Amino acid sequence: MNIRYQQIQGRSLGFYTLIAVLIAVILLASGGVYFMEHNGHYVSGMSNRIVWGMPHVFALFLIIAASGALNIASISSVFNKKIHKPLSRLSGLVSLSLLVGGLMILVLDLGRPDRLIVAMTEYNFKSIFAWNIILYNGFFAIVIVYLWMMFEHRLNKFSSKAGLVAFVWRLILTTGTGSIFGFLVSRQAYDAVIMAPMFIVMSFAFGLAFFVLILMASYKWSERPLGDIIVNRLGNLLGVFVAAVLYFVAVKHLGSLYLAENTGVENFILFGEHIYTFLFWIGQVVLGGLVPIVLIYHPALRGNRLVLGLASSLVLIGGIFQLYVIIIGGQAYPMEMFPGKEILEGYGTIATYSPSFAEVVLGVGGVAVSLIMITFLLKFLPFLPESLDDKVADQIIKSRGPAL
Amino acid sequence: MNKLNRRDFIKNTTIATASVTTIASGISLTTFAAKSKESAPVTNEKRWGMLINVNKLTESSIDDMIDACQEENGWGSEVHSRAEQKPDWIKKVKVKDKATGKIDVLPMLCQHCEQPPCVDVCPTNASMKREDGIVLVDRHLCIGCRYCMMACPYGSRSFVHENLDNQKTHMPRGKGTVESCTLCVHRVDKGEIPACVEAVGGDGVIFGDLYDANSKINQTLKKIQSTQIRSDLNLNTGVRYSGI
Numbered sequence: 288m289n290i291r292y293q294q295i296q297g298r299s300l301g302f303y304t305l306i307a308v309l310i311a312v313i314l315l316a317s318g319g320v321y322f323m324e325h326n327g328h329y330v331s332g333m334s335n336r337i338v339w340g341m342p343h344v345f346a347l348f349l350i351i352a353a354s355g356a357l358n359i360a361s362i363s364s365v366f367n368k369k370i371h372k373p374l375s376r377l378s379g380l381v382s383l384s385l386l387v388g389g390l391m392i393l394v395l396d397l398g399r400p401d402r403l404i405v406a407m408t409e410y411n412f413k414s415i416f417a418w419n420i421i422l423y424n425g426f427f428a429i430v431i432v433y434l435w436m437m438f439e440h441r442l443n444k445f446s447s448k449a450g451l452v453a454f455v456w457r458l459i460l461t462t463g464t465g466s467i468f469g470f471l472v473s474r475q476a477y478d479a480v481i482m483a484p485m486f487i488v489m490s491f492a493f494g495l496a497f498f499v500l501i502l503m504a505s506y507k508w509s510e511r512p513l514g515d516i517i518v519n520r521l522g523n524l525l526g527v528f529v530a531a532v533l534y535f536v537a538v539k540h541l542g543s544l545y546l547a548e549n550t551g552v553e554n555f556i557l558f559g560e561h562i563y564t565f566l567f568w569i570g571q572v573v574l575g576g577l578v579p580i581v582l583i584y585h586p587a588l589r590g591n592r593l594v595l596g597l598a599s600s601l602v603l604i605g606g607i608f609q610l611y612v613i614i615i616g617g618q619a620y621p622m623e624m625f626p627g628k629e630i631l632e633g634y635g636t637i638a639t640y641s642p643s644f645a646e647v648v649l650g651v652g653g654v655a656v657s658l659i660m661i662t663f664l665l666k667f668l669p670f671l672p673e674s675l676d677d678k679v680a681d682q683i684i685k686s687r688g689p690a691l
Numbered sequence: 692m693n694k695l696n697r698r699d700f701i702k703n704t705t706i707a708t709a710s711v712t713t714i715a716s717g718i719s720l721t722t723f724a725a726k727s728k729e730s731a732p733v734t735n736e737k738r739w740g741m742l743i744n745v746n747k748l749t750e751s752s753i754d755d756m757i758d759a760c761q762e763e764n765g766w767g768s769e770v771h772s773r774a775e776q777k778p779d780w781i782k783k784v785k786v787k788d789k790a791t792g793k794i795d796v797l798p799m800l801c802q803h804c805e806q807p808p809c810v811d812v813c814p815t816n817a818s819m820k821r822e823d824g825i826v827l828v829d830r831h832l833c834i835g836c837r838y839c840m841m842a843c844p845y846g847s848r849s850f851v852h853e854n855l856d857n858q859k860t861h862m863p864r865g866k867g868t869v870e871s872c873t874l875c876v877h878r879v880d881k882g883e884i885p886a887c888v889e890a891v892g893g894d895g896v897i898f899g900d901l902y903d904a905n906s907k908i909n910q911t912l913k914k915i916q917s918t919q920i921r922s923d924l925n926l927n928t929g930v931r932y933s934g935i
Binding site for chain 2: 324326327328329333334335336338339397398399400402403405406409410411413414415416417420467470471472473474618621622624625626627628629630631632633634635638639
C-alpha cells in the first residue's frame with residue numbers, strides 16, 4: 288500500500304519557540320567552546336588523569352544512539368517487518384542528526400579543532416580511532432543514499448539493499464566505537480572485548496528511546512494521528528533492549544571481577560564510596576534500567592503514552608549516567624602500574640573531576656544541534672507519514688509484497 | 692622588432708622551462724646529498740635506552756632529574772594549570788611492596804616502548820617512533836584528541852592546558868597538543884646524553900645504545916637483574932629499571 292508522507296507545517300508558535308530555545312542553547316555552547324579553546328583546557332575540569340570529560344560523555348552517547356536510531360529502518364528493510372516501513376525515513380533522519388551532534392562535540396573538544404583537516408587526511412590504519420573517522424564519514428554517505436532511495440519512488444526497489452548495507456555498516460561502526468575502549472590494554476576498566484557488543488546493545492536502547500520520544504512529540508505537536516499498534520510495538524521493543532543492556536552490564540562486571548587484576552577497579556565502581564557507585568546503581572541500573580522496564584511492562588501502565596515517554600527519557604538519562612561511569616569512572620581509578628605494590632606518591636590516587644559549565648553546555652549543545660537539525664528537516668522534507676493511526680497500521684500489516 | 696608567433700613562443704618557453712627545471716633539480720640534488728653527509732640518518736641499527744638503578748638514586752637526585760628536564764625542555768612554569776593539569780614529563784613515584792613493605796622511589800617517564808600503544812592508537816600518526824626507538828609527538832600533526840594519553844600504560848603523557856611563552860627553540864610546544872619525554876632527542880642527535888642522565892651523574896642512570904655490545908648499558912644489563920614496568924604487556928620498553 289502507498290503511504291502518504293507530508294512535511295510538518297512549522298508555522299506555529301510552539302515550533303518557533305522550540306527553534307528559539309535550541310538556538311539559545313547552541314549559542315551558549317558556542318560561548319563555552321570559545322572560552323575553552325581560547326584559554327586552553329585548564330578552564331575545564333579535565334586534567335592529565337581525566338583526559339576525556341563531560342564532552343566525551345555526551346559525544347559518545349549521541350554517536351551510540353545515532354547508530355541505534357537507524358534500527359527502525361533496518362527492521363523494515365532487512366528483516367522485512369512492514370509495520371516499521373512508514374517509520375524508516377524518520378529513523379534515518381534521527382540517526383544522521385544524532386551523529387552530527389555527537390561528532391560536533393567530539394571535534395570541538397579537541398585540543399586543536401582547527402586541525403580537523405589533519406584528521407581527515409592523515410590516517411594511521413592501526414588506530415581504531417582513525418577507523419572510526421572513516422566509519423562515521425561512510426555512515427553519513429550510506430544513510431544519505433539510503434534516505435534518497437526511500438524518498439525517490441523510482442529507486443524504492445533498491446532501498447532494502449541500501450538498508451542492508453546501512454545495517455551492516457552501523458554494526459561495524461558501533462563495534463568500532465566500543466573498541467575505542469576495548470582496545471585500551473593498559474586500563475583495567477576497559478580492556479575487554481565485550482565493550483564492543485555492549486555498545487551495540489546500548490545503541491539499540493538509546494537510539495530507540497530517542498526515536499520514540501521524537502516520534503511521539505512530532506505527531507502530537509503536528510496534531511497527526513499516531514495509533515497504539517505502532518507505539519506499543521516500539522515500547523515493547525524498547526523494554527527488550529533495556530533488559531539486554533542490563534544483561535551485558537552484568538556479564539561485563541561479573542567477568543571482570545573474576546580477574547584479580549581488575550578487582551580494584553570493580554570494587555571502586557560497584558562498591559566504592561565515590562559518586563560513580565551511586566551513579567552506577569541508582570542512575571544507570573535503577574533509573575535507566577529497572578524503572579523503565581517496569582513502566583513499559585506493568586499491565587496497569589501499558590499503552591499510556593506519558594508513561595512510555597517517561598520510560599524513554601529515563602533510558603536516555605540512564606544512558607548518560609552509564610557513559611559517565613564508563614568514561615570518567617574508568618579513568619578516575621588508577622592503572623595497575625606496579626602489580627603487587629602500593630603506590631604511595633606521584634601517581635595512584637583516585638583522580639578527581641568536576642565538570643566545568645563550559646563542558647556541560649558543549650555536551651548539551653550537541654544534543655540541541657541534533658534536535659534543531661531534525662526539527663528543520665521535518666519542515667522541509669516529507670519524513671513523516673500523514674497518518675499512523677491503527678487503521679493505517681492494520682492495512683500495512685495486511686498488505687502484500689515486501690516492505691520497501 | 693620581430694613579432695613572435697604563437698608556435699615560437701610555446702617552443703621557446705618550453706625549452707626555457709625544461710632547462711631551468713633540469714638545472715634546478717641538479718642543484719637541489721647536490722644540496723641534499725651534501726646535507727645527508729653532515730648528519731647521519733637515524734637507523735634501526737641503534738636502540739636508545741636507559742637503565743635506572745633505583746638503589747643508587749635518592750629522592751633528591753630524582754628531584755635533580757626533574758629540574759634538569761624542566762630546565763632543558765622548558766616545561767613546568769605553567770601559571771594557570773592546576774597541579775594535575777601541569778605537564779609531567781618525568782615524575783617521582785614512591786611504591787611500597789604489599790608483602791614486605793619495602794619502599795622504592797623511582798623516576799617515571801616515557802618508557803620508549805618498542806611497541807608503543809600511544810603510536811598504535813594515534814589517528815593522525817602524530818605519535819611516532821623513530822627508527823632508533825625514541826617515541827615522539829609531532830606537534831604539527833597532533834590534533835589534541837588525547838587518545839594516546841588513554842592508551843599509555845605509564846601515565847607518561849601530558850596535555851598542554853594553556854598558552855605558553857618563553858619556549859626553548861629546540862623544543863617547540865603548544866597549547867592543545869600532547870607531549871612527553873623526548874629522551875632529549877635534540878641532544879642525543881648531537882652525540883650528547885639526556886639532561887636528566889647528566890644531572891644524576893655516576894651510575895644511577897645509564898643511557899646508551901641497547902644493541903651495541905660494547906656500550907655500558909648493554910654490558911650492565913647483561914650482568915645485573917633488571918625489569919621492565921608492566922612487562923606483561925610485552926611492549927619491550929627502552930627504559931629499564933634495576934633494584935625494584
